[in-house]
Amino acid sequence: MLGLLWAVMTIGVYITYRILGIADLSVEGSITTGAAIAAHCIYTGMNPYLATFLALLGGMAAGLITGLLHTKLKIPALLSGILTMIALYSINLRILGKSNLSLLRMDTVYTVFKESSLVNNPLFVRLNIAHQLPAIILGIICVLAIVTILYWFFGTEIGCSIRATGDNPQMARAQGINTNNMIILGLIISNGLVALSGALIAQQQSFADIQMGIGSIVIGLASVIIGEVLFGRRSFYSRLMSLVFGAITYRLIIALVLKMGMPANDLKLFTAITVAAALALPTFRSYLRPLTKSMKGGAVDAVNKRNS
Amino acid sequence: MLSIRGIHKTFNPGTVNEKTALNNLTLELKQGDFVTVIGGNGSGKSTLLNCIAGVHTVDAGSITIDGDEVTRIPEHKRAAMLGRVFQDPMVGTAANMGIEENLALAYRRGKRRTLKWGISNQERQLYKELLSQLDLGLENRLSDKVGLLSGGQRQALTLLMATLKKPKLLLLDEHTAALDPKTAVKVLELTDKFITEGNLTTLMVTHNMRDAIKYGNRLIMMYEGRILLDIAEEAKQKLTVEDLLKRFGQASGEEFANDRALLS
Ligand SMILES: Nc1ncnc2c1ncn2[C@@H]1O[C@H](COP(=O)(O)OP(=O)(O)O)[C@@H](O)[C@H]1O
Numbered sequence A: 001m002l003g004l005l006w007a008v009m010t011i012g013v014y015i016t017y018r019i020l021g022i023a024d025l026s027v028e029g030s031i032t033t034g035a036a037i038a039a040h041c042i043y044t045g046m047n048p049y050l051a052t053f054l055a056l057l058g059g060m061a062a063g064l065i066t067g068l069l070h071t072k073l074k075i076p077a078l079l080s081g082i083l084t085m086i087a088l089y090s091i092n093l094r095i096l097g098k099s100n101l102s103l104l105r106m107d108t109v110y111t112v113f114k115e116s117s118l119v120n121n122p123l124f125v126r127l128n129i130a131h132q133l134p135a136i137i138l139g140i141i142c143v144l145a146i147v148t149i150l151y152w153f154f155g156t157e158i159g160c161s162i163r164a165t166g167d168n169p170q171m172a173r174a175q176g177i178n179t180n181n182m183i184i185l186g187l188i189i190s191n192g193l194v195a196l197s198g199a200l201i202a203q204q205q206s207f208a209d210i211q212m213g214i215g216s217i218v219i220g221l222a223s224v225i226i227g228e229v230l231f232g233r234r235s236f237y238s239r240l241m242s243l244v245f246g247a248i249t250y251r252l253i254i255a256l257v258l259k260m261g262m263p264a265n266d267l268k269l270f271t272a273i274t275v276a277a278a279l280a281l282p283t284f285r286s287y288l289r290p291l292t293k294s295m296k297g298g299a300v301d302a303v304n305k306r307n308s
Numbered sequence B: 001m002l003s004i005r006g007i008h009k010t011f012n013p014g015t016v017n018e019k020t021a022l023n024n025l026t027l028e029l030k031q032g033d034f035v036t037v038i039g040g041n042g043s044g045k046s047t048l049l050n051c052i053a054g055v056h057t058v059d060a061g062s063i064t065i066d067g068d069e070v071t072r073i074p075e076h077k078r079a080a081m082l083g084r085v086f087q088d089p090m091v092g093t094a095a096n097m098g099i100e101e102n103l104a105l106a107y108r109r110g111k112r113r114t115l116k117w118g119i120s121n122q123e124r125q126l127y128k129e130l131l132s133q134l135d136l137g138l139e140n141r142l143s144d145k146v147g148l149l150s151g152g153q154r155q156a157l158t159l160l161m162a163t164l165k166k167p168k169l170l171l172l173d174e175h176t177a178a179l180d181p182k183t184a185v186k187v188l189e190l191t192d193k194f195i196t197e198g199n200l201t202t203l204m205v206t207h208n209m210r211d212a213i214k215y216g217n218r219l220i221m222m223y224e225g226r227i228l229l230d231i232a233e234e235a236k237q238k239l240t241v242e243d244l245l246k247r248f249g250q251a252s253g254e255e256f257a258n259d260r261a262l263l264s
């Protein structure tokens, strides 16, 4: 049920990838930054909720850097993201102090739920899901809150300006929108959510690892695409919800292929191929279209010939 | 209203692709002037409009709109004073947003954007009325995505967006060139109606000499980044396409080279 926690990241990836039209690689770093900040703060005895909030801020700062590199220094978006990602690797190591920080037996955001009587209900204990319930409950709360806030935000004047910037920057500027600021704002929100997701994941698995961000952009894209394909993309609200279901489905698929005997080390290869195939789908279709057309055309010709 | 003094614009300076698009161009527009702009391909018409709008910054000279010097002001800030329609119908609107959302973006041009809801019910009523004036049936499709509209519908919508908040200056860059002839006539008539009703100061680039003569109170012809001919009021009313070609030949020592302009 880690899917719910990854859903938070998926929503972040969606904001840059679909709304702004940028593939933002800083995500790879900022998810670890979120995990590292939360882990370090909790390890040094801070309140886990405050630690998680600081993780969110840390991610937002990372987004700000990528945004400034891209808009003010005119570095291409992809490269700006890579630069931030690489820089964050060193920064994350500094925050963690070592490559892996354990949170075992520390108080986390889930502790309150772990102790609640609902979670320890004998039924759940017998079903052997009691240990997962805290993450599910908090995950649902977080996801619903984020979806609600974003649904509101992207309907406001500023939110509409961000959407217009991603849709058609020329038009946005002609309507008086400062597109640079909107791109920066979008990257800040996106990376903030990604870092929040990292903080939640680290606390759920009880450790933060310097490697945990690797491939996360691809996982995010996979979840976005799965969500769009399987759960529709009609209204903005249903799109946001589809991201959540996309992230959960992705986790289920991964769990399934692992159960079917795929070595865990091959997971990233599997994800990359899946995403590549999904992204190539429109191209395949356009290759196939003339083919099917000519087949149909041929059939019509044949019919005409027979009739003449 | 618009005062352009000696502007220069050179693209890719110091390279083999160096191209001087505007060469010491000076132009004054009075409030309410409706100026049509013609000129051969590459004579600098689009560059002139883009420099006024702030898409490009000029290398030298100054641009003043209604007393405010805007020469160094970025594009999104100048937008508060300008309405713009482009040649490509795709450029003027956001395809993945609704018709009403596009209008709402234009309605807030020049205002600070806040966390207030992006569109109000009152506005919807206003947009409905304005869209019904276009007579394209768009008034019942407020929430449809703009990407579903035809090129002509999109240009009409862009025109409405450009004039929704009365601009100090309206910039039209061959905005009917990409449309089929029938639609082009319709959009051009709408344009003339909006300009006349709003008494809008306008620069309209057109590839069609007949349209350039028919519309507006003043006509300028550009050549190699400067203004070659400037014909206003009565002199313009008497103008014919043949006159225009002859005078172009006399002034430039060349034949007018814009196939589209001659054919149409
Ligand atoms: N962004 C640009 N980069 C380089 N050259 C440009 C650019 N825009 C216009 N030009 C050049 O400037 C000249 C004038 O172009 P333009 O203003 O588009 O002409 P017009 O609109 O009159 O056909 C042309 O030679 C064109 O190639």
Ligand SMILES: [Mg+2]
Residues within 6 Å of the ligand: B045, B046, B047, B174
């Ligand atoms: Mg042009």
